[in-house]
Amino acid sequence: xxxxxxxxxxxxxxxxxxxxxxxxxxxxxxxxxxxxxxxxxxxxxxxxxxxxxxxxxxxxxxxxxxxxxxxxxxxxxxxxxxxxxxxxxxxxxxxxxxxxxxxxxxxxxxxxxxxxxxxxxxxxxxxxxxxxxxxxxxxxxxxxxxxx
Numbered sequence: 528x529x530x531x532x533x534x535x536x537x538x539x540x541x542x543x544x545x546x547x548x549x550x551x552x553x554x555x556x557x558x559x560x561x562x563x564x565x566x567x568x569x570x571x572x573x574x575x576x577x578x579x580x581x582x583x584x585x586x587x588x589x590x591x592x593x594x595x596x597x598x599x600x601x602x603x604x605x606x607x608x609x610x611x612x613x614x615x616x617x618x619x620x621x622x623x624x625x626x627x628x629x630x631x632x633x634x635x636x637x638x639x640x641x642x643x644x645x646x647x648x649x650x651x652x653x654x655x656x657x658x659x660x661x662x663x664x665x666x667x668x669x670x671x672x673x674x675x
Contacts, residue, residue, distance in 0.1 A: 528561065528562075528563050529561055529562050529563070529602050529603070529672075529673040530562075530563050530564075530565055530600060530601045530602050530603075531562060531563070531564050531565065531601060531602065531603045531604070531605055531669065531673075532564075532565045532567075532597050532598050532601040532603075532604045532605070532623070532627075533549045533552065533553075533564055533565065533566050533567065533605055533606075533607075534567070534598070534604050534605070534606040534607075534620050534623045534624070535548070535549075535606055535607035535608070535609070535617075535620055536607065536609060536610050536611065536613075536617055536620060537567065537568065537619070538610075538611070538613055538615065540613060541610075541611035541612075541613060544609075544611040545568065545611070546568060548607050548660055549564075549566050549568065551660065552564065552605065552660065552664070553566070555664060556669065561673065562669070562673055565597045565600075565601060567590075567593075567594055567597065570585075591619075594619070594623060595626060598623050598626045598627055598630075598632070599626065599630060601627075601632055602632065602672070602673070603632065603633055603634075603635065603669070603672045603673070604623065604624070604627045604632055604633070604634040604635070605634075605635050605636075605637075605663070605669075606620060606623070606624065606634060606635070606636045606637075606653075607636075607637060607638050607639070607660070608620070608636055608637070608638050608639025608640070608643045608644055608649075609638035609639045610639070610640070617639075617643065621648075621649070621652075624649065624652040624653070625648075625652065627652065628651065628652045633654040633655075633672055634652055634653050634654050634655075635653075635654060635655045635656075635657070635663055635668050635669075635672075636649075636653045636655070636656045636657070637656070637657045637658065637659055637660050637662070637663050638658070638659060638660070644656050655668055
């Protein structure tokens with residue numbers, strides 16, 4: 528089973544956007560039983576996520592440890608660098624990218640402001656960058672990385 532972690536911004540104010548791209552990608556690959564998507568929002572009561580995305584129904588340390596284990600056990604990370612018009616930085620997402628980099632897990636990124644993907648640290652963490660999710664799908668990066 529090839530495991531893909533879906534990293535990216537989480538905020539109660541933008542919860543629909545946070546869910547939309549993850550659900551869209553999962554739906555496209557639903558018939559491929561060799562790929563498992565790991566969604567950090569799974570198991571959460573999304574209505575409990577605070578406006579700033581800093582608290583929810585799960586204790587903060589529980590979220591951090593679960594996400595660390597999820598990233599560590601993944602074969603690929605797909606990250607959306609978009610903050611959906613909000614000013615809060617992608618602090619948790621950047622931590623996830625650093626964990627992936629340390630473990631040599633490839634990262635496919637899309638979207639977001641250029642100061643993220645052009646920053647030397649983020650640029651180093653990212654294996655492939657696309658402007659949007661549709662280009663990521665069209666260029667078949669998931670198929671490339673998941674082929675044995």
